[in-house]
Amino acid sequence: MSKFTRRDFMATAAAASALPLIGASAKAAEPLKVAFIYIGPVGDYGWTWAHDKGRKEMEAALGGAVKTTYVENVKEDASAIPILRDLARQGNKLIFATSFGYMDQVMEVAKEFPDVKFEHCTGFKRAANVTTYNSRFHEGRAVTGTIAGTVSKSGVIGYLGSFKIPEVVMGVNAFTLAAQAVNPKIQTKLVMIDSWFDPAKETAATETLANLGCDVIATHTDSPAPLQFCQKKGIFGFGQGADMSKFAPKAQLTAIQDIWGPHYIARTKAAIAGTWKSEDFWDGIKEGAVQFAPYNASVTADAQAAANKVIEGYKAGSYDVFTGPIYDQAGTLKVKEGQKMGLGDLATIDWYVKGVQSA
Amino acid sequence: MSMTFIIDALVTVIGITTPILLAASGELVVEKSGVINLGVEGMMLVGAIAGFAVTFETGNPWLGIVIAMLAGAASSLIFGVLVLSLGANQVATGLALTIFGIGLSSLIGSNYVGIANDPLDSPFPDDLAKDAFWRIIFGHSPFVYMAVLLVLAIGYFLNKTRAGLVLRAVGENDFSAHSIGYPVIAIRYAAIAFGGAASGLAGADFSMVISPLWAEQMTAGRGWIALALVVFAGWRAGRLLAGSYFFGVLMALELYAKASGFAIFPSQFWAAMPYLIAVIVLAIISSRDGKGGKAPACLGKPFIPNG
Numbered sequence: 001m002s003k004f005t006r007r008d009f010m011a012t013a014a015a016a017s018a019l020p021l022i023g024a025s026a027k028a029a030e031p032l033k034v035a036f037i038y039i040g041p042v043g044d045y046g047w048t049w050a051h052d053k054g055r056k057e058m059e060a061a062l063g064g065a066v067k068t069t070y071v072e073n074v075k076e077d078a079s080a081i082p083i084l085r086d087l088a089r090q091g092n093k094l095i096f097a098t099s100f101g102y103m104d105q106v107m108e109v110a111k112e113f114p115d116v117k118f119e120h121c122t123g124f125k126r127a128a129n130v131t132t133y134n135s136r137f138h139e140g141r142a143v144t145g146t147i148a149g150t151v152s153k154s155g156v157i158g159y160l161g162s163f164k165i166p167e168v169v170m171g172v173n174a175f176t177l178a179a180q181a182v183n184p185k186i187q188t189k190l191v192m193i194d195s196w197f198d199p200a201k202e203t204a205a206t207e208t209l210a211n212l213g214c215d216v217i218a219t220h221t222d223s224p225a226p227l228q229f230c231q232k233k234g235i236f237g238f239g240q241g242a243d244m245s246k247f248a249p250k251a252q253l254t255a256i257q258d259i260w261g262p263h264y265i266a267r268t269k270a271a272i273a274g275t276w277k278s279e280d281f282w283d284g285i286k287e288g289a290v291q292f293a294p295y296n297a298s299v300t301a302d303a304q305a306a307a308n309k310v311i312e313g314y315k316a317g318s319y320d321v322f323t324g325p326i327y328d329q330a331g332t333l334k335v336k337e338g339q340k341m342g343l344g345d346l347a348t349i350d351w352y353v354k355g356v357q358s359a
Numbered sequence: 360m361s362m363t364f365i366i367d368a369l370v371t372v373i374g375i376t377t378p379i380l381l382a383a384s385g386e387l388v389v390e391k392s393g394v395i396n397l398g399v400e401g402m403m404l405v406g407a408i409a410g411f412a413v414t415f416e417t418g419n420p421w422l423g424i425v426i427a428m429l430a431g432a433a434s435s436l437i438f439g440v441l442v443l444s445l446g447a448n449q450v451a452t453g454l455a456l457t458i459f460g461i462g463l464s465s466l467i468g469s470n471y472v473g474i475a476n477d478p479l480d481s482p483f484p485d486d487l488a489k490d491a492f493w494r495i496i497f498g499h500s501p502f503v504y505m506a507v508l509l510v511l512a513i514g515y516f517l518n519k520t521r522a523g524l525v526l527r528a529v530g531e532n533d534f535s536a537h538s539i540g541y542p543v544i545a546i547r548y549a550a551i552a553f554g555g556a557a558s559g560l561a562g563a564d565f566s567m568v569i570s571p572l573w574a575e576q577m578t579a580g581r582g583w584i585a586l587a588l589v590v591f592a593g594w595r596a597g598r599l600l601a602g603s604y605f606f607g608v609l610m611a612l613e614l615y616a617k618a619s620g621f622a623i624f625p626s627q628f629w630a631a632m633p634y635l636i637a638v639i640v641l642a643i644i645s646s647r648d649g650k651g652g653k654a655p656a657c658l659g660k661p662f663i664p665n666g
Contacts, residue, residue, distance in 0.1 A: 200569050202570075212619065358617070
């Protein structure tokens with residue numbers, strides 16, 4: 001394992017690109033080089049932390065068969081292109097790009113390196129050497145929404161989002177629909193902070209939502225700061241990406257835990273065995289990719305029962321939060337009674353359901 | 360809109376303004392002495408991890424605050440040695456200090472990821488802040504009071520004291536100040552260390568109050584806003600106080616407008632608005648009285664005494 005920041009990376013990339021020439025007489029069982037690019041720091045204790053945990057699990061499971069590298073704090077702009085390109089030039093044969101905004105950059109670099117396999121997380125563009133993988137986080141949001149709808153006394157719940165991208169929009173919708181299923185009067189107030197990681201802004205936005213009457217607030221950004229604020233204020237929230245109960249034992253009702261390790265292990269094994277091909281993965285509660293932290297004491301017996309029903313429903317395939325009738329904010333019927341939204345529709349969703357208050 | 364709501368909203372404004380005001384106040388003194396230190400973001404991060412780690416290890420947040428200030432000052436002195444004693448380029452060295460601060464804080468902080476402290480609360484008894492009206496006065500963390508007192512003290516120091524006049528003289532004309540016997544380099548060292556301590560304090564506000572945890576790069580660019588605010592304020596303490604709070608109001612307005620469902624502007628516009636208005640206000644101020652953008656004459660120039 002080697003740790004790079006983006007800046008170190010730029011500085012050493014030139015020198016490192018000369019290395020393959022020196023090591024040309026490779027041994028037969030050379031380890032597969034696998035690289036990851038991360039949107040935030042590995043110490044965010046949220047999204048990037050969960051991916052890095054997956055990387056470590058993969059490295060531990062495959063031992064000497066792999067050599068992994070990661071670059072953290074990679075922006076979702078054109079600067080991701082030279083970073084991906086240099087990783088490919090350095091001999092990485094499998095590259096995981098772990099944020100939505102790397103989509104077009106991955107597609108561009110993948111074209112230049114047909115023998116390098118790319119996996120893009122949460123996107124929807126694929127090629128012969130580009131796989132997409134995602135987790136059905138909205139299933140987790142349906143569980144947290146069920147709890148929020150039961151626990152909320154004010155009937156107003158909050159959602160702290162990052163950007164208006166399908167991944168977040170479907171989260172808002174699943175959260176709201178599930179809450180409305182237990183309390184039809186539920187309203188969701190939504191704030192997008194235009195950032196994935198900014199503890200001060202996350203805190204200020206959570207404070208704003210609390211001041212506007214929200215007593216349960218879900219977060220779709222990457223730090224535990226919102227939960228710490230909820231704890232201080234005596235309201236509730238959910239851990240995002242990882243169990244954050246250490247930060248806010250009273251406020252964290254439960255947490256959606258992102259489990260990436262099994263996917264990274266399976267795909268790296270496939271790359272070593274030569275069975276890797278372009279696919280579209282979208283695992284959820286059933287496959288163990290979305291798991292929950294233990295409920296805390298404020299999750300009432302009612303809320304626990306309702307939440308467990310949703311979890312069991314997803315495991316059995318008998319429940320789907322995106323089952324009609326679903327109306328958009330303007331009250332237009334978008335999904336007819338009894339129909340379900342397919343994953344394809346969800347992957348490009350850009351409208352909010354009725355009951356979501358957004359700017 | 361009830362009274363309580365307005366007060367709660369003001370508390371949000373004060374919370375997001377405070378670290379920026381602290382860092383900007385320190386940088387104001389540095390720039391008044393004729394030195395520009397672009398390492399604010401790095402020094403804030405060093406202060407943030409120092410404050411968090413010391414508070415966690417000792418359980419004493421006040422010790423954490425002191426060590427955060429010392430750590431910020433110590434990192435600023437690296438910059439001081441390079442630019443004052445060795446004559447290095449200030450802009451390049453300041454940028455290097457930011458990168459150094461990010462790296463050093465991440466390195467030290469790697470042992471502190473996933474740990475939480477209790478937030479540092481108001482230094483006043485809880486009873487005083489029970490009522491909404493009194494909360495606006497007594498309900499804040501110590502950093503809030505320190506920030507306001509600091510900027511007022513700096514304003515007094517720069518404009519009303521002899522020592523402040525000397526500092527300004529050093530920033531406006533270092534050779535003249537030197538020729539009449541003032542120790543230019545020593546004064547600049549002191550100013551840089553003061554700025555570093557203020558940045559360290561600002562960083563500690565992040566890791567001890569706003570979100571009492573350590574996360575890499577948790578200041579998320581606030582150091583750059585602080586630097587911009589010094590220019591925006593025209594290097595004046597009073598305007599810095601007003602300007603910082605104005606900025607805080609705009610940032611809070613973005614959040615409140617979004618959460619209340621104001622769909623007049625797209626989200627990105629709201630995020631860009633504080634900067635947009637800053638540019639407009641800056642343009643108006645500088646065109647009106649011609650003093651708005653008056654930087655200290657020696658800002659950024661190395662001082663090498665001739666004999």
